[in-house]
Amino acid sequence: MLKKFYITSIYLLLHNYRIDQYIYSRRLSVKRMHKSALILAIAPLIFTLGACGGDSGKTTNTVSNPGNTPGTQVTRNLWDTVKSRGKLICGVSGELPGFSFVGPDGKYSGLDVDVCRAVAAAVFDNPDAVEYRNLNAKERFTALQTGEVDILSRNTTWTLSRDTSQGLDFAPVVFYDGQGVMVRKNSGIKSLADLKNKAICVQTGTTTEQNLADQMRKRGITYKPVVFEDVNITFATYSEGRCDAITTDRSGLVSRRTTLLKPDDNVILDEVLSSEPLAPAVAKGDSKWSNAVKWVVYSLVKAEELGINSQNLAQFASSNDPDIKRFLGTEGNLGEGLGLTKDFTARVVKHVGNYGEVYDRNLGAKTKLNLARGQNQLWSKGGLLYSPPFR
Numbered sequence: 267m268l269k270k271f272y273i274t275s276i277y278l279l280l281h282n283y284r285i286d287q288y289i290y291s292r293r294l295s296v297k298r299m300h301k302s303a304l305i306l307a308i309a310p311l312i313f314t315l316g317a318c319g320g321d322s323g324k325t326t327n328t329v330s331n332p333g334n335t336p337g338t339q340v341t342r343n344l345w346d347t348v349k350s351r352g353k354l355i356c357g358v359s360g361e362l363p364g365f366s367f368v369g370p371d372g373k374y375s376g377l378d379v380d381v382c383r384a385v386a387a388a389v390f391d392n393p394d395a396v397e398y399r400n401l402n403a404k405e406r407f408t409a410l411q412t413g414e415v416d417i418l419s420r421n422t423t424w425t426l427s428r429d430t431s432q433g434l435d436f437a438p439v440v441f442y443d444g445q446g447v448m449v450r451k452n453s454g455i456k457s458l459a460d461l462k463n464k465a466i467c468v469q470t471g472t473t474t475e476q477n478l479a480d481q482m483r484k485r486g487i488t489y490k491p492v493v494f495e496d497v498n499i500t501f502a503t504y505s506e507g508r509c510d511a512i513t514t515d516r517s518g519l520v521s522r523r524t525t526l527l528k529p530d531d532n533v534i535l536d537e538v539l540s541s542e543p544l545a546p547a548v549a550k551g552d553s554k555w556s557n558a559v560k561w562v563v564y565s566l567v568k569a570e571e572l573g574i575n576s577q578n579l580a581q582f583a584s585s586n587d588p589d590i591k592r593f594l595g596t597e598g599n600l601g602e603g604l605g606l607t608k609d610f611t612a613r614v615v616k617h618v619g620n621y622g623e624v625y626d627r628n629l630g631a632k633t634k635l636n637l638a639r640g641q642n643q644l645w646s647k648g649g650l651l652y653s654p655p656f657r
Contacts, residue, residue: 344548344555345605348416353395356382357415360400361497363521364628364635365421365441374398378419380624381440381546381563385417387617388562388610404471404495407432410549417559419546421515423473434547435556438563440621442641442650444538445477446516448523451533453510458485458537465490467509469500474514477540501525515542517629517637524634558604565611568593568653569620571644576619579612593656600656611656621651 348354358366358378366376383393401409401420410418411433422428423443424436447466449455455464458481468475470493482489492509494500501522504512512519516534523529546563548556569575572590574582582590591597595608602608618624629637643649 344552357401357418377628381419384618393617424545433550437546439543439545441544443515443542445540447513447535448519449511464510467504467512564653566621570622
């Protein structure tokens with residue numbers, strides 16, 4: 267019976283938690299590992315999974331505690347882990363201007379980066395208490411599942427399968443997008459139909475690859491997919507003329523076009539292949555941490571709804587409006603229910619701004635991208651952004 271339990275546990279671990287990627291990400295060679303060594307390597311993880319049980323809102327970490335045996339398993343939630351560490355570990359792309367990008371000075375910027383900064387501001391009252399980890403599309407989920415990062419803020423589409431089989435808990439959508447196709451202006455390509463038997467560059471490990479296949483299949487258009495794991499190689503291949511077109515989220519195309527040698531020589535087709543709601547995510551199973559991240563994101567939207575920004579925040583401190591008083595924590599204790607301070611929203615607005623400020627700073631008219639807000643406007647202005655009540 268015990269032997270059957272071990273075999274079943276090992277199978278489930280390999281199937282559901284993709285231990286092959288876990289081992290690869292730590293530069294271990296599976297080929298050199300004997301079967302018995304592999305079982306010994308993952309046995310602690312089996313016991314950890316068993317100890318975690320159901321969705322209790324707790325995660326089990328192995329830590330060394332003074333006065334206890336080193337390596338003793340201690341059950342605690344991720345909130346406590348982040349708080350005691352003193353910083354947030356955030357998974358980003360690091361290669362997508364406007365969303366997450368490393369400048370010449372080594373500093374990160376972008377909408378996805380500001381989400382991380384907002385969480386750090388709420389938790390530590392310090393938006394710079396963040397360590398960023400650059401992750402490619404294929405390794406991002408493994409990094410979240412194995413605890414390498416606390417939050418994934420990496421232009422990631424919220425889908426049903428990722429919400430279930432990938433074990434992710436998504437925070438609110440921070441950018442509503444759709445997949446597009448970019449071609450060279452002199453190519454004569456005006457629509458998807460013109461891409462028949464053409465080579466199309468696409469990154470694997472993304473929804474983009476499947477969306478392209480589905481749309482071309484639906485239209486009965488044959489094409490030649492040129493697939494790469496690395497986004498830089500994908501765009502470099504297109505730039506070198508080895509692909510007739512390239513496809514990804516439209517915002518990604520606008521962003522990456524600015525990095526091409528001759529940006530104006532490239533155009534994005536009018537056709538939109540899919541809906542792509544981009545949202546931050548945390549690992550499933552820790553409701554306390556998930557709720558905190560969720561309401562920090564909502565605070566960015568709600569602040570804009572209320573007309574509160576980083577410049578006029580002080581003016582609202584003495585407001586008699588009950589909605590504003592509850593939101594800023596001058597009345598009630600909503601933040602404490604999340605494990606945060608009463609004024610966590612004020613911290614976010616003070617250090618990062620509201621959603622409108624974040625958007626304008628990274629994607630708006632005064633940036634190279636110059637992306638109109640469109641459906642990323644507040645609901646009251648015809649967009650899709652909406653925050654539940656803070657009460």
